[in-house]
Amino acid sequence: MQRLQDRVAVITGGASGIGLATARRFAQEGAKVVVADLDETAGKAAADEVGGLFVRADVTREDDVTAMYAAAKETYGSVDIAFNNAGISPPDDDSILETGLDAWRRVQEVNLTSVYLCCKHVIPYMRTQGKGSIINTASFVARMGAATSQISYTASKGGVLAMSRELGVQFAREGIRVNALCPGPVNTPLLQELFAKDPERAARRLVHVPVGRFAEATEIAAAVAFLASDDASFITASEFLVDGGISGA
Numbered sequence: 001m002q003r004l005q006d007r008v009a010v011i012t013g014g015a016s017g018i019g020l021a022t023a024r025r026f027a028q029e030g031a032k033v034v035v036a037d038l039d040e041t042a043g044k045a046a047a048d049e050v051g052g053l054f055v056r057a058d059v060t061r062e063d064d065v066t067a068m069y070a071a072a073k074e075t076y077g078s079v080d081i082a083f084n085n086a087g088i089s090p091p092d093d094d095s096i097l098e099t100g101l102d103a104w105r106r107v108q109e110v111n112l113t114s115v116y117l118c119c120k121h122v123i124p125y126m127r128t129q130g131k132g133s134i135i136n137t138a139s140f141v142a143r144m145g146a147a148t149s150q151i152s153y154t155a156s157k158g159g160v161l162a163m164s165r166e167l168g169v170q171f172a173r174e175g176i177r178v179n180a181l182c183p184g185p186v187n188t189p190l191l192q193e194l195f196a197k198d199p200e201r202a203a204r205r206l207v208h209v210p211v212g213r214f215a216e217a218t219e220i221a222a223a224v225a226f227l228a229s230d231d232a233s234f235i236t237a238s239e240f241l242v243d244g245g246i247s248g249a
């Protein structure tokens with residue numbers, strides 16, 4: 001019997017990076033995986049690879065989010081795990097003096113409002129089942145002054161932390177665990193694009209990682225699989241660090 005045998009998992013942002021690595025890991029551990037993403041080509045390829053279902057969803061749209069969970073329930077019969085992971089990095093200079101209101105709002109919408117929508121619409125399924133695990137992707141930057149000058153991004157991830165803690169406490173007695181995942185820098189397209197714009201940024205960031213390297217997405221996926229599983233049955237409302245020691249330094 002595998003750890004996630006027949007659990008139904010919906011992964012937002014499952015077409016790339018951390019989400020894709022987690023789709024693979026969940027499938028290896030026996031889960032039925034729903035890959036939800038804006039990117040249809042990569043999303044379908046990911047779902048095919050893991051023998052799962054692809055749902056095209058813009059997680060900032062409430063009707064897409066409700067349709068995504070409805071499709072999971074209709075296809076596989078339940079929604080046991082929600083990995084609310086889709087996110088973006090701000091497009092331009094994200095320092096407080098430069099970030100415009102439109103850019104700020106877009107980052108809040110994709111990184112924070114989406115998590116509100118996903119939690120709001122998955123909890124009723126989990127309530128009915130009396131069980132569920134929600135993992136919301138925050139970031140190490142939400143926990144510390146990381147001097148990244150990414151004000152909209154950092155604020156959005158701080159919101160994810162606070163919301164996850166609140167929901168974890170509120171629904172603990174109903175068997176629904178809610179945890180915030182705080183990865184350090186991870187070698188994914190999101191990070192690569194950021195460093196492509198500012199190559200010196202990679203070296204500056206690396207200095208602060210005690211293990212001396214960035215994470216691979218598979219290392220984050222291993223932690224997500226743990227949080228999703230019954231091995232983490234006493235873990236809720238936590239800020240789960242997978243950051244190569246950054247927060248401890």
Ligand code: NAD
Pocket residue numbers: 012013014015016017018019036037038039057058059060085086087088089110137138139140182183184185186187188189190191
């Ligand atoms: P990525 O760019 O590789 O993947 C993000 C995925 O989200 C993409 O497939 C993209 O199409 C999808 N997406 C974006 N907007 C969407 C929307 N509106 N609706 C549906 N899907 C959408 O990025 P990643 O590095 O794997 O990041 C995943 C999560 O991890 C993000 O929330 C990110 O903020 C967070 N994170 C990343 C790092 C890092 O260093 N890479 C560190 C900490 C936290």
